[in-house]
Amino acid sequence: MTNIQTLDTPTLLLDYQKLLKNISDIANFANQQGLSYRPHIKTHKSVKIAKMQVEAGAVGVTTAKISEAEVMADGGIKDILIAYPISNPDKINRLIKLLQKGIRLKVSVDNPESLDYLQRGLEHTPFTLEVWIKVNSGLNRCGVEPGEEAVRLAKTIMTHSKLKLGGIFTHAGHSFGAKNYEEIEAIGLQEGLAVAESAAECEQAGIPISVRSVGSTPTFKFAGKVPGVTEIRPGNAVFFDGIQAGLGVTDIENCAVTLLASVVGVYKNRIILDTGSKSLCLDKGAHGNQTVSGFGQIIGHPEVIIERLSEEHGVGVFVQETHIKLNDRVQIIPNHACTVVNQFEEYVVHENGRVIDVWKVDARGMVK
Structure with a gap:
């Protein structure tokens, strides 16, 4: 697998x-x-x-x-x-x-x-x-x-x-x-x-x-x-996300959807991820929620905050020393799963880090 x-x-x-x-x-x-x-x-x-x-x-x-x-x-x-x-x-x-x-x-x-x-x-x-x-x-x-x-x-x-x-x-x-x-x-x-x-x-x-x-x-x-x-x-x-965890509705460990991202740039005070607004979305909650920090949580790397997004770039800043390096892959828990899912054609379904299936996002873009 x-x-x-x-x-x-x-x-x-x-x-x-x-x-x-x-x-x-x-x-x-x-x-x-x-x-x-x-x-x-x-x-x-x-x-x-x-x-x-x-x-x-x-x-x-x-x-x-x-x-x-x-x-x-x-x-x-x-x-x-x-x-x-x-x-x-x-x-x-x-x-x-x-x-x-x-x-x-x-x-x-x-x-x-x-x-x-x-x-x-x-x-x-x-x-x-x-x-x-x-x-x-x-x-x-x-x-x-x-x-x-x-x-x-x-x-x-x-x-x-x-x-x-x-x-x-x-x-x-x-x-x-x-x-x-x-x-x-x-x-x-x-x-x-x-x-x-x-x-x-x-x-x-x-x-x-x-x-x-x-x-x-x-x-x-x-x-x-x-x-x-x-x-x-x-x-x-069904999935939960960063906003629900921030509200105290669930534990972050229950969030079922993540984005796999690559580190495409490493600089003195920041890293660049290949997940910008076209994948993570500029969403901190539709109705005023302020319990999330940044534009998604990088699993295992609390020292990096995704501070801003452009279309294809996620800019992560360091709040303490990090060992993340170029080409590392990380998983990001999105702030709002609903909007993020709508950006993708398919889910890669996994168990314990192993791919078990691919499912279509059948109603993606269905807004009429």
């Missing part, structure tokens, strides 16, 4: 045993709490990994975009939530094509106007589309406000013959900007309550809500314990 240290660089590496452990951890939590598990695939973008998650007990998957859903459907995944607002007629036609393939499809909604677009698009078809109400639990991105606004939208959905209300969900992405683990817990509890209380108010109004779904990686183990919640949707937890 090939040793990963002999591979060309930069290469996206995936530790098989860590992947299995992370998938198992999520599935076990869901089982212990009596929850369904619908992982977000925007982190791994892999049909292979999605199927591993389904085999571990996932009821289906979550995607960010229709194009990701199309890739998952073509790969054999049958139950898909598109956690993104859709009202464009061309995109609605793509939803219909997924329904024609027999996909058990669910789509995010958060305003009455989009319901009208969906209704008109479906009227000439035999299909009824399942929609889930997105509530805002503090991220202030998409979503109606919990409670009264959610009930009002639920009542409006009931007046559309081609739509059926299947669930209420949210995403507490602002947890990625939390200052400490206690703040993450508070955000998670609020996340769970936003969904559970909205569902309870809908049911008091005579509208049944079968699925109450939560799911950022930092918060799912808190939000998932809120009474009334029935489903979790963590994405990043």
